Amino acid sequence: MLKKERYQHFVDYFSKHQPDAVTELHYTNPFQLLVAVILSAQCTDKRINQVTPALFTKFPTPELLAASDADEVFGYIRSVSYPNNKAKHLVGMAKMLVTDFGSQVPSDVNDLQKLPGVGRKTANVIASVVYDMPAIAVDTHVFRVSNRIGLTTKATTPLAVEKQLVKYLPQETLAIAHHWLILHGRYTCLARSPKCEVCPLTWFCKYYEITHTEAYLQKAEAAVKRKADLAKKKKKLDAIGKELKKRAV
Numbered sequence: 001m002l003k004k005e006r007y008q009h010f011v012d013y014f015s016k017h018q019p020d021a022v023t024e025l026h027y028t029n030p031f032q033l034l035v036a037v038i039l040s041a042q043c044t045d046k047r048i049n050q051v052t053p054a055l056f057t058k059f060p061t062p063e064l065l066a067a068s069d070a071d072e073v074f075g076y077i078r079s080v081s082y083p084n085n086k087a088k089h090l091v092g093m094a095k096m097l098v099t100d101f102g103s104q105v106p107s108d109v110n111d112l113q114k115l116p117g118v119g120r121k122t123a124n125v126i127a128s129v130v131y132d133m134p135a136i137a138v139d140t141h142v143f144r145v146s147n148r149i150g151l152t153t154k155a156t157t158p159l160a161v162e163k164q165l166v167k168y169l170p171q172e173t174l175a176i177a178h179h180w181l182i183l184h185g186r187y188t189c190l191a192r193s194p195k196c197e198v199c200p201l202t203w204f205c206k207y208y209e210i211t212h213t214e215a216y217l218q219k220a221e222a223a224v225k226r227k228a229d230l231a232k233k234k235k236k237l238d239a240i241g242k243e244l245k246k247r248a249v
């Protein structure tokens with residue numbers, strides 16, 4: 001199947017079945033989304049949604065968060081991963097929002113990345129979700145699922161995956177495709193054992209094609225046979241070696 005066709009099937013399927021996919025993080029404004037996304041690095045959305053209500057109530061604006069300190073913020077986020085660093089980042093981010101960006105969350109990806117705790121992935125989430133810009137954030141799910149389905153080839157870094165997705169996906173689907181890939185990775189195409197048996201994408205998934213077809217089985221069989229042949233040859237050579245040693249004595 002051509003890569004272009006895979007993209008077409010991917011977009012067709014999800015446009016029909018998940019036309020309204022959105023982030024599972026809870027937020028009501030760009031500032032809250034920025035805080036939630038910074039917190040969500042290497043943590044689950046479920047956990048973040050447990051801590052943000054109290055955090056947002058205590059610090060509803062960049063100004064109030066900027067006036068706080070890492071120790072105080074830590075108390076609200078202690079149950080998320082890396083709470084020390086994230087507390088420092090949140091206060092630093094809020095300070096910079098106030099001093100450099102008029103307390104507004106910037107829309108430019110480069111400006112966003114100047115904020116403490118904000119890398120390319122977080123910047124792309126904000127740009128696409130808040131400002132509807134043609135950007136796609138690549139997290140671990142997006143990275144894995146894109147590669148498995150075959151939307152990307154030989155893409156070994158998040159940036160390489162991002163570039164290929166941006167190149168082939170229709171621009172208007174970039175923002176939502178991020179959610180399609182995340183949700184599919186979170187609930188079906190799991191990292192350790194993808195649930196291929198219940199996955200509706202098998203008919204155009206490259207990973208499935210490789211691991212479930214006659215050709216794959218034949219390849220696997222051939223590999224087993226090769227291994228057995230090599231073992232046989234080794235045994236034969238060992239026996240000859242032993243024989244030669246005996247004769248030498």
Ligand code: SF4
Pocket residue numbers: 148149188189190194195196199200201202205206207208
């Ligand atoms: S068929 Fe399997 S590997 Fe492919 S997308 Fe579905 S779950 Fe993932």
